[in-house]
Amino acid sequence: xxxxxxxxxxxxxxxxxxxxxxxxxxxxxxxxxxxxxxxxxxxxxxxxxxxxxxxxxxxxxxxxxxxxxxxxxxxxxxxxxxxxxxxxxxxxxxxxxxxxxxxxxxxxxxxxxxxxxxxxxxxxxxxxxxxxxxxxxxxxxxxxxxxxxxxxxxxxxxxxxxxxxxxxxxxxxxxxxxxxxxxxxxxxxx
Numbered sequence: 301x302x303x304x305x306x307x308x309x310x311x312x313x314x315x316x317x318x319x320x321x322x323x324x325x326x327x328x329x330x331x332x333x334x335x336x337x338x339x340x341x342x343x344x345x346x347x348x349x350x351x352x353x354x355x356x357x358x359x360x361x362x363x364x365x366x367x368x369x370x371x372x373x374x375x376x377x378x379x380x381x382x383x384x385x386x387x388x389x390x391x392x393x394x395x396x397x398x399x400x401x402x403x404x405x406x407x408x409x410x411x412x413x414x415x416x417x418x419x420x421x422x423x424x425x426x427x428x429x430x431x432x433x434x435x436x437x438x439x440x441x442x443x444x445x446x447x448x449x450x451x452x453x454x455x456x457x458x459x460x461x462x463x464x465x466x467x468x469x470x471x472x473x474x475x476x477x478x479x480x481x482x483x484x485x486x487x488x489x490x
Contacts, residue, residue, distance in 0.1 A: 303332040305470055305480035306487075307366075307427075307460055310338050314488035324354050327487050328361035333480055336383050338368040348373045355379065366406065375401060383407065386414050389421045408462065410443070415451045426455060427482055430463025431473065436484060437463070445476055452477040 308327045312320045327335060337354050339347060347370050355377065358365040366381040367374045374382040380403040389407055408427040409415045418426045428451040432442040442464060452459045458479035465473060465481035473481045 301467060303330045305474060306332045306465075307480065307482045308332045308335045308487040309462075309482050309484040310335065311484050311488050312339055314485060316489060321353055321357065323488065325357050325361065328358050328363040330487075331361070331363055332487070334364040334366050334381075336366045336368050336482070338383075338484075340369040344370055344372060348376055351377055351379070366404065371402075380404060383427075386417060386421075389417075389423075409451065412450060412454065415455055419455065419457070423457060425458040425460065425479070426451070427460050427462040428452075428478075429461060429482075431461045431481075432464025432469065434464040445472060448473065448478055449476040 310324065315323045317323065318326060324335070335358060337351055339350060342350065351367055351373055355365055364381065366383050367379055368383045369385065371382055371384060374380070378401065380401060382402055383406040386407045386409060404424050405422065406425045406427065407418050407421070407423050408429065409418055410429065415426060415428065428448055430437055430440060430442055431444065431448050433440065448459070448461050460480050460482050461473045461478050462482040465483050466486055470481050
């Protein structure tokens with residue numbers, strides 16, 4: 301299978317098959333569009349230490365790594381790719397020190413209003429979701445393909461569907477004009 305339309309989202313708590321770093325290496329060897337290191341429950345220092353190891357793996361496998369949640373980690377590691385929750389974009393971006401070193405900025409949106417904010421903040425891409433119901437957010441109904449299509453139409457940047465995305469659903473996701481989809485369980489559990 302070709303994974304170039306997928307972004308892998310990490311979650312070490314789902315990693316059952318391999319050691320976490322072995323699983324990251326396996327994912328990197330599949331060459332998804334990118335890997336987002338989403339281990340937001342770690343303290344900053346532990347996240348930075350983990351990110352150093354994952355960066356080495358991704359460089360060796362020629363796979364893009366996007367850090368998540370910790371703008372300080374991106375700054376410390378001099379890594380220009382970061383995905384930040386929309387709730388903290390407005391507090392982080394005014395810092396010229398951090399913003400000037402970021403060349404790829406992304407966020408996740410759950411409404412049309414948030415997609416418009418992402419444009420204002422100068423994001424390079426957005427994740428839109430949750431599109432389908434997912435085990436990550438049990439009981440939360442998916443927003444559906446029409447929502448995804450609306451976000452794609454107003455975004456004028458690459459939009460990746462998130463929430464319940466799998467190889468079985470990627471064709472209908474792409475049919476909306478989305479650039480691809482994000483997958484967590486499918487990458488972390490296999």
